[in-house]
Amino acid sequence: MFQNQHTFHIPVMGTGHSIDTPIRVAHLGIHSVISVVDDLLCEKIRKHYCSEFDLAYKNIPRSAVDGRAERIKAYLETVHEIVTRKFQEIKELPLFEGNEKDRYFNLLPGSNPLKSAYQFIEHLSDREMRERLIEDLNNKMRPGSIDVNIMAKVDALGTDKDDQPLSSEYSDASAALRGYANSSLSSSLVLSAGFNPRLYSYISDFKDFYRDTSGEIKKKVILKVSDFRSALIQGKFLAKKGIEVAEFRIESGLNCGGHAFASDGSLLPVLLEEFREKRDQLRETFLPMVQSFYEAQGWEYPEVSDEQQSPRITVQGGIGTNGEMERLLTEYGMDATGWGSPFLLVPEATCVDDFTSQLLANAAEKDLYLSGVSPLGVPFNNIRGSGSAIHTEELIKKGKPGSKCPKGFLVSNTEFTENPICTASAEYQILKINSIDESADTEEEKERQKNKVMEKTCLCTNLGTGSLIRLGIMKPTYGRQAICPGPNIAWFNREYSLDEMVNHIYGRGESLVPEERPHMFAKELVMYVDYISELSLLTDPGDAEWKKLVRMQKNLEKGMDLCMEIAESEAYEGENLESLRLTVEKQRMRLADIFQNNLVL
Structure with missing residues (x-):
C-alpha cells in the first residue's frame, strides 16, 4: 500500500475519463481512481496499451466464463505493469538534471519531508553525504496508488445463455469486486453510490482485505459517504465482518461531478464539523468489532499504531483554490482532498x-x-x-x-x-x-x-x-x-x-x-436552493414530499448560519469569503420566498 505523498487525489470521473489516469500520473506519485463499471471499455483500453507498451495481449471475449471479472483483472494487471515500469524508469534517473525524477519531487507539496530533503540535497556540496542522502531519498519514493471504484448499487444480475438468472456472485458489482480482489494490486477499493449489503458481505471472501501478520492490508476499503451517520452504519456493517474502513471520503451532495446524491439539506461545512468532532468515535466503535471477528476466526490481530487503526477522512466536491483546500485541511482536520473536474x-x-x-x-x-x-x-x-x-x-x-x-x-x-x-x-x-x-x-x-x-x-x-x-x-x-x-x-x-x-x-x-469565483460553500448553497425550488413546483404543501422539503429548509438554515460564521472569519489566501456572505444573504431570502409563495398558493 502506497502512502499518498500529496494532499490531494484525483477521483474517479465517469467510466472513461480517469480510466488510464494512473498510467499518466502514478509514476509521479499521484493517487487516482479508475472506474471498472464498464469491463468492455477496460478490454478495449487494455488492448491499446498492450500495443503501446509491447505487452502480450489475448482477447477475453464477452462470452467467456466469468468474463467480466477476468477483463477487469486483466486490465488492472496491465495498468499495474505499466505504472511499475514507468516508476522504475524514473527511479533510475539521475537527480538535478531537469528530468521526470526531478519533476516527481518538484510536484510535491512544500510540507512533504521528501520535498525538503530534495531541496537540501540540491544545495549540498559534500559529495559523500550527497550520494548517501540521494540513495535514501530514492528508497523513499513511492508511486501513486491505482485505486478502483465500484458503484455499489449498479449491480444488475446477469443471465446465462438460456436467459436464466445467474447466482449473486456473477452480479455486475460482485464480478467487478472479484476482478479487483484477484488482481495483484496493493491499493484501495472505493465504494460509492449507496450501501449494498450483499456486495459488502462478499468482500469478506477475499483475504487481501484483512491484515497480514505484519499488520498491513493489501487491499483497503474507502467509502464515499454523504454524512457521519452513513459512515457509522456502513463502517459497523463491515467491521462486524472484520473489514476495516481505511478512509471515509466525504463528497458534496450536489457540487460534484457525475451523479448527484442530494443530502437532506446538510451543507458541507455542517457535515465536516460533525466529522471533526466525532472522528474518534469511528475508531472506538469499529476496532472492538474487528478484533472480535479476528478472535472468532482464530486469527491474531497484529499490533499496529492508533494511526493505522483510525480511518482517514477526506473531502471532495467543488474545491477550486488553495485557500479553500487549506480551510478543509486546517479548520476541519481533513487528511486530504479530492480534485476532480479541473x-x-x-x-x-x-x-x-x-x-x-x-x-x-x-x-x-x-x-x-x-x-x-x-x-x-x-x-x-x-x-x-x-x-x-x-x-x-x-x-x-x-x-x-x-x-x-x-x-x-x-x-x-x-x-x-x-x-x-x-x-x-x-x-x-x-x-x-x-x-x-x-x-x-x-x-x-x-x-x-x-x-x-x-x-x-x-x-x-x-x-x-x-x-x-x-x-x-x-x-x-x-x-x-x-x-x-x-x-x-x-x-x-x-x-x-x-x-x-x-x-x-x-x-x-x-x-x-479569477478572484470573483464564488467560494465552494457558496456554490453548494445556491445549488441546494435551486434544487428545493424545482422540487417545490412539483409538490403540494402537506404532502409527504413537502415535509421532506421543510426538513431540507431547516437544515439549510442551520448550514447558512455556519456559512455566515465562516464568511466573517479570516480568509485563507485565495478564499472568496465575501462571495459566501453575499450568497448567504441572498439565498436566505430566496429560500423564505419559496416556502412563503407555496403556502400562499
Whole structure:
C-alpha cells in the first residue's frame, strides 16, 4: 500500500475519463481512481496499451466464463505493469538534471519531508553525504496508488445463455469486486453510490482485505459517504465482518461531478464539523468489532499504531483554490482532498477527446446543469452541447428515441417487462411513450412526460466514447461523447499542464481562477436552493414530499448560519469569503420566498 505523498487525489470521473489516469500520473506519485463499471471499455483500453507498451495481449471475449471479472483483472494487471515500469524508469534517473525524477519531487507539496530533503540535497556540496542522502531519498519514493471504484448499487444480475438468472456472485458489482480482489494490486477499493449489503458481505471472501501478520492490508476499503451517520452504519456493517474502513471520503451532495446524491439539506461545512468532532468515535466503535471477528476466526490481530487503526477522512466536491483546500485541511482536520473536474482540462492526467475538452474550456456557469439524463433516475451533472446531447436530439428528431442498449449495465426497470431493461433503451422508451399517449392526461402534460422519457441517455456507452476517441481507438466522427463535470469547471477556461494544475492546488504562483469565483460553500448553497425550488413546483404543501422539503429548509438554515460564521472569519489566501456572505444573504431570502409563495398558493 502506497502512502499518498500529496494532499490531494484525483477521483474517479465517469467510466472513461480517469480510466488510464494512473498510467499518466502514478509514476509521479499521484493517487487516482479508475472506474471498472464498464469491463468492455477496460478490454478495449487494455488492448491499446498492450500495443503501446509491447505487452502480450489475448482477447477475453464477452462470452467467456466469468468474463467480466477476468477483463477487469486483466486490465488492472496491465495498468499495474505499466505504472511499475514507468516508476522504475524514473527511479533510475539521475537527480538535478531537469528530468521526470526531478519533476516527481518538484510536484510535491512544500510540507512533504521528501520535498525538503530534495531541496537540501540540491544545495549540498559534500559529495559523500550527497550520494548517501540521494540513495535514501530514492528508497523513499513511492508511486501513486491505482485505486478502483465500484458503484455499489449498479449491480444488475446477469443471465446465462438460456436467459436464466445467474447466482449473486456473477452480479455486475460482485464480478467487478472479484476482478479487483484477484488482481495483484496493493491499493484501495472505493465504494460509492449507496450501501449494498450483499456486495459488502462478499468482500469478506477475499483475504487481501484483512491484515497480514505484519499488520498491513493489501487491499483497503474507502467509502464515499454523504454524512457521519452513513459512515457509522456502513463502517459497523463491515467491521462486524472484520473489514476495516481505511478512509471515509466525504463528497458534496450536489457540487460534484457525475451523479448527484442530494443530502437532506446538510451543507458541507455542517457535515465536516460533525466529522471533526466525532472522528474518534469511528475508531472506538469499529476496532472492538474487528478484533472480535479476528478472535472468532482464530486469527491474531497484529499490533499496529492508533494511526493505522483510525480511518482517514477526506473531502471532495467543488474545491477550486488553495485557500479553500487549506480551510478543509486546517479548520476541519481533513487528511486530504479530492480534485476532480479541473483535471478534465489536464490532458496529461485524464482521457478527454478534443471536442469535449474545448467544450469544457468554453463552458460558462449557464452551460453546466443538473440533468435528468441518467437511467438511474438520479440527477446527473451535465454540460450543454455534448456529443451525447447532440446524438440524443438527433434520434428524437428522427422519431427513433432511445439506445439499442449494447451493454446493459444500468438495466433496472420492470414496468413493462419481466426482465429489467434500461430506461434509456429504445425498447423502454417506445413502450413508455405509447403508455403516455394512451393516458387521460392533457396534451401538454403528455408532451412534458414524453420529453422526460426521451432525455435519458446511454451513459454506459457514451461516458466511455471520449476516451476511445482520445486514444485513437474510435473515430471522432462517431461522436456521442458524454461527460459529467462539476460546476466548478466553469472557472477553468483552457487546457493546463499537470505542473500548472498541481502548482495551482498548492498555491504556488498565479491562481488559475479569477478572484470573483464564488467560494465552494457558496456554490453548494445556491445549488441546494435551486434544487428545493424545482422540487417545490412539483409538490403540494402537506404532502409527504413537502415535509421532506421543510426538513431540507431547516437544515439549510442551520448550514447558512455556519456559512455566515465562516464568511466573517479570516480568509485563507485565495478564499472568496465575501462571495459566501453575499450568497448567504441572498439565498436566505430566496429560500423564505419559496416556502412563503407555496403556502400562499
